[in-house]
Amino acid sequence: MSDNDGKKTLGLRGGPRSGQVKQSFSHGRTKSVVVETKRKRVVVPKPSGKGAGGGGNPHLGDPSKRPAGISDAEMERRLRALQAAKANEAEEAARREKEEREREVERQRRREEAEAKEREQREIEEAARRKAEEEEKARVEAEEAKKRAAEERKSAPKKAAAADPAQPVPAQDAPARPGSAPRKGGDRPGNNRDDDRGGRNNRGGGKGDRRSGKLTVNQALTGGEGGRQRSLASMKRKQERMRQKAMGGAESREKVVRDVQVPETIVVQELANRMAERVADVVKALMKMGMMVTQNQSIDADTAELIIEEFGHKIVRVSDADVEDVIDTVDDKEEDLQPRPPVITIMGHVDHGKTSLLDAIRNAKVVAGEAGGITQHIGAYQVTTDSGTTLSFLDTPGHAAFTSMRARGAQVTDIVVLVVAADDAVMPQTIEAIAHAKAAGVPMIVAINKCDKPAADPMKVRTDLLQHEVIVEQMSGDVQDVEVSAHTGQGLDELLEAIALQSEILELKANPTRAASGAVIEAQLDVGRGPVATVLVQNGTLKQGDIFVVGEQWGKVRALVNDKGERVKEAGPSVPVEVLGLNGTPEAGDVLNVVDTEAQAREIAEYREQAAKDKRAAAGAATTLDQLLAKAKADENVSELPILVKADVQGSAEAIVQAMEKIGNDEVRVRVLHAGVGAITETDVGLAEASGSPVIGFNVRANASARNAANQKGVEIRYYSVIYDLVDDVKAAASGLLSAEIRENFIGYSEIKEVFKVSGVGKVAGCLVTEGVARRSAGVRLLRDNVVIHEGTLKTLKRFKDEVAEVQSGQECGMAFENYDDIRPGDVIEIFEREEIERKLD
Numbered sequence: 115m116s117d118n119d120g121k122k123t124l125g126l127r128g129g130p131r132s133g134q135v136k137q138s139f140s141h142g143r144t145k146s147v148v149v150e151t152k153r154k155r156v157v158v159p160k161p162s163g164k165g166a167g168g169g170g171n172p173h174l175g176d177p178s179k180r181p182a183g184i185s186d187a188e189m190e191r192r193l194r195a196l197q198a199a200k201a202n203e204a205e206e207a208a209r210r211e212k213e214e215r216e217r218e219v220e221r222q223r224r225r226e227e228a229e230a231k232e233r234e235q236r237e238i239e240e241a242a243r244r245k246a247e248e249e250e251k252a253r254v255e256a257e258e259a260k261k262r263a264a265e266e267r268k269s270a271p272k273k274a275a276a277a278d279p280a281q282p283v284p285a286q287d288a289p290a291r292p293g294s295a296p297r298k299g300g301d302r303p304g305n306n307r308d309d310d311r312g313g314r315n316n317r318g319g320g321k322g323d324r325r326s327g328k329l330t331v332n333q334a335l336t337g338g339e340g341g342r343q344r345s346l347a348s349m350k351r352k353q354e355r356m357r358q359k360a361m362g363g364a365e366s367r368e369k370v371v372r373d374v375q376v377p378e379t380i381v382v383q384e385l386a387n388r389m390a391e392r393v394a395d396v397v398k399a400l401m402k403m404g405m406m407v408t409q410n411q412s413i414d415a416d417t418a419e420l421i422i423e424e425f426g427h428k429i430v431r432v433s434d435a436d437v438e439d440v441i442d443t444v445d446d447k448e449e450d451l452q453p454r455p456p457v458i459t460i461m462g463h464v465d466h467g468k469t470s471l472l473d474a475i476r477n478a479k480v481v482a483g484e485a486g487g488i489t490q491h492i493g494a495y496q497v498t499t500d501s502g503t504t505l506s507f508l509d510t511p512g513h514a515a516f517t518s519m520r521a522r523g524a525q526v527t528d529i530v531v532l533v534v535a536a537d538d539a540v541m542p543q544t545i546e547a548i549a550h551a552k553a554a555g556v557p558m559i560v561a562i563n564k565c566d567k568p569a570a571d572p573m574k575v576r577t578d579l580l581q582h583e584v585i586v587e588q589m590s591g592d593v594q595d596v597e598v599s600a601h602t603g604q605g606l607d608e609l610l611e612a613i614a615l616q617s618e619i620l621e622l623k624a625n626p627t628r629a630a631s632g633a634v635i636e637a638q639l640d641v642g643r644g645p646v647a648t649v650l651v652q653n654g655t656l657k658q659g660d661i662f663v664v665g666e667q668w669g670k671v672r673a674l675v676n677d678k679g680e681r682v683k684e685a686g687p688s689v690p691v692e693v694l695g696l697n698g699t700p701e702a703g704d705v706l707n708v709v710d711t712e713a714q715a716r717e718i719a720e721y722r723e724q725a726a727k728d729k730r731a732a733a734g735a736a737t738t739l740d741q742l743l744a745k746a747k748a749d750e751n752v753s754e755l756p757i758l759v760k761a762d763v764q765g766s767a768e769a770i771v772q773a774m775e776k777i778g779n780d781e782v783r784v785r786v787l788h789a790g791v792g793a794i795t796e797t798d799v800g801l802a803e804a805s806g807s808p809v810i811g812f813n814v815r816a817n818a819s820a821r822n823a824a825n826q827k828g829v830e831i832r833y834y835s836v837i838y839d840l841v842d843d844v845k846a847a848a849s850g851l852l853s854a855e856i857r858e859n860f861i862g863y864s865e866i867k868e869v870f871k872v873s874g875v876g877k878v879a880g881c882l883v884t885e886g887v888a889r890r891s892a893g894v895r896l897l898r899d900n901v902v903i904h905e906g907t908l909k910t911l912k913r914f915k916d917e918v919a920e921v922q923s924g925q926e927c928g929m930a931f932e933n934y935d936d937i938r939p940g941d942v943i944e945i946f947e948r949e950e951i952e953r954k955l956d
């Protein structure tokens with residue numbers, strides 16, 4: 115009102131009323147301000163929103179900063195509003211905080227609830243299990259009781275029976291009853307752990323309290339004890355025990371004797387499945403029998419039988435081989451049989467002219483006789499004699515082909531032609547060939563070859579053969595003999611006629627109308643044509659389009675090519691043909707059978723493949739430790755020469771492997787790491803490098819990358835086209851592995867006459883050389899009463915005062931042993947030398 119007052123104020127007209135107001139701001143700050151109120155209300159533009167919002171804008175209350183035209187009353191009103199707003203705000207914050215707290219409490223409560231519920235659920239499950247178990251126990255007990263009652267108290271059977279249902283009740287209810295405070299038990303463990311487990315496990319939250327009335331295991335288990343809580347781990351252990359017990363109980367209860375079907379081999383897991391036993395138990399049982407196998411390994415049917423018996427089941431042996439039943443094995447009727455050409459194999463000692471003879475026969479009969487005359491090497495060919503008989507020759511000469519075929523059960527040869535060179539007579543392989551032919555029960559015809567040679571002495575051959583119980587006709591026996599020359603062609607026709615005659619005697623027959631069966635003579639993977647097999651049809655007729663299975667392969671005849679390189683539509687008995695249309699390369703000696711459908715062919719092939727695999731696996735698994743040890747021991751002293759063989763055809767590869775396996779003795783042997791058909795590849799070189807072996811190419815070459823790799827890695831590649839050269843070379847190499855023989859030569863004896871002690875030298879023997887010489891460098895043995903008491907070397911050999919190299923018999927000398935002093939007069943010194951002798955494999 116006064117001017118004084120006005121000093122402090124803006125001194126508005128109308129005399130404003132002034133006063134003090136205490137302003138309070140957020141964060142507890144306060145400020146006293148002077149306010150003036152005007153009586154007159156003036157309209158002023160409203161200050162900006164933030165002023166009205168308050169929130170600690172101090173210039174509002176400051177009259178100096180007050181916008182012009184705001185009266186005191188207005189100001190006061192605003193301040194009140196401001197304060198009210200502040201109070202409201204604080205209130206609101208407090209409320210929110212409270213709500214938040216409540217919500218948190220609620221969340222916590224829910225979490226606890228969920229957790230408790232989950233635990234409770236687990237406990238209920240356990241209780242159920244326990245209950246089932248108790249029921250079972252009770253049932254068994256009841257049954258026993260029943261039996262007892264029936265046996266013991268026949269007079270009162272009813273009573274015993276009546277006890278029956280009553281008995282299990284307490285047993286099963288007892289643990290379930292103490293549910294007088296159902297929730298409590300469930301909650302308690304939960305509460306105990308709320309603090310540390312709070313955040314998780316609230317997934318059961320939505321279920322509410324539905325289960326609250328249920329029994330908990332805690333109650334069931336702890337029952338009256340009340341006190342200590344079980345730990346979670348202990349609960350788990352208990353559960354596990356119960357489950358096992360329950361399973362064990364179930365097993366003994368439901369033990370069913372099963373008929374377990376077992377093929378020749380079975381995987382352990384599958385065996386367990388078929389017995390409905392646990393794999394672990396089966397493996398354990400096998401271990402008890404000393405067989406360390408895993409569940410994925412195969413065991414043979416005999417082992418499986420023992421296991422099956424042990425588990426109390428019954429074995430039913432089945433043969434998957436049933437799939438092979440579709441192969442037609444019905445015997446031919448007599449009236450269906452027709453004569454067939456004989457199949458001839460030429461055997462004999464190396465260089466006696468087998469190949470030359472085969473070529474001579476072929477050239478004489480095929481090249482000259484056929485138009486075009488292109489001969490093709492397919493492993494066999496047919497010729498027709500002048501008398502019109504057809505003969506089938508296998509043109510893989512040698513014993514390997516014959517024996518490997520026979521080993522596979524494919525006896526294809528009807529007649530053996532034994533070639534003996536007239537200038538060489540009977541040799542080791544001649545004798546071997548005789549043995550093979552006799553063992554196979556195949557008749558022989560002797561071809562005395564090289565009769566063109568001046569040195570030829572056919573009679574010597576005949577007499578030689580007598581020693582091996584081959585009595586030729588000229589020696590009044592029944593084995594035909596023909597003098598031939600592969601070079602001049604002399605006697606070839608006679609030989610063929612002799613074969614024809616022999617085959618007539620044999621009365622060889624086959625049924626050309628049935629489904630074909632035959633033997634693989636050679637097989638190879640042809641770059642252009644895929645897998646190709648030369649098959650000698652043995653029975654029936656093989657036709658284009660036929661579906662067949664051959665060994666572990668199958669196929670559909672896409673084309674048939676005969677020995678003249680011509681395409682043919684079919685091949686009858688004893689006819690060799692190349693078969694195209696295989697899905698894989700079979701092996702020489704595999705048997706081919708025509709079947710009705712592709713599915714059958716595939717099934718049989720797959721079965722055979724699997725059977726072969728299983729057999730190998732089972733054989734591997736059955737190896738006992740003893741066997742392994744024995745093998746390791748045997749191997750210790752044997753040096754091995756590893757080689758890797760690649761050949762042009764399967765037949766050659768097999769022949770080489772067999773020849774290689776024969777090389778060696780107890781100390782050295784050749785190990786064929788791999789023998790395959792086709793060019794030498796980088797993979798072969800890699801394998802060879804890894805095992806430090808050379809690569810042998812028989813009529814095949816290394817491809818460029820293999821050659822490079824071999825150069826880089828220092829792998830030796832050797833090419834051969836004659837097996838015998840290969841054999842000789844490998845023998846020489848293997849001989850190199852033979853440790854040289856050490857031979858001892860006694861070179862002298864001396865007798866100790868006196869023993870002296872020489873300072874600095876030790877004991878010196880004064881000797882007389884009684885025999886031979888004493889040599890300084892030689893080995894010496896000290897003999898006392900003819901017993902060797904020391905073996906070593908000489909330190910000195912002295913004649914008088916001089917060190918000498920040698921002392922002759924009859925002379926005296928001084929001798930001292932290296933590192934040995936116990937010498938006495940009368941001892942004898944034996945002087946010997948060792949000689950190393952190189953040995954050769956024969």
Ligand code: GDP
Binds near residue numbers: 511602
């Ligand atoms: P294989 O090892 O038994 O197959 O014998 P070969 O057919 O390779 O022949 C070995 C050697 O004997 C070759 O040098 C042939 O030329 C030779 N030879 C084979 N048959 C005769 C023959 O009838 N007369 C003569 N003089 N040499 C022959």
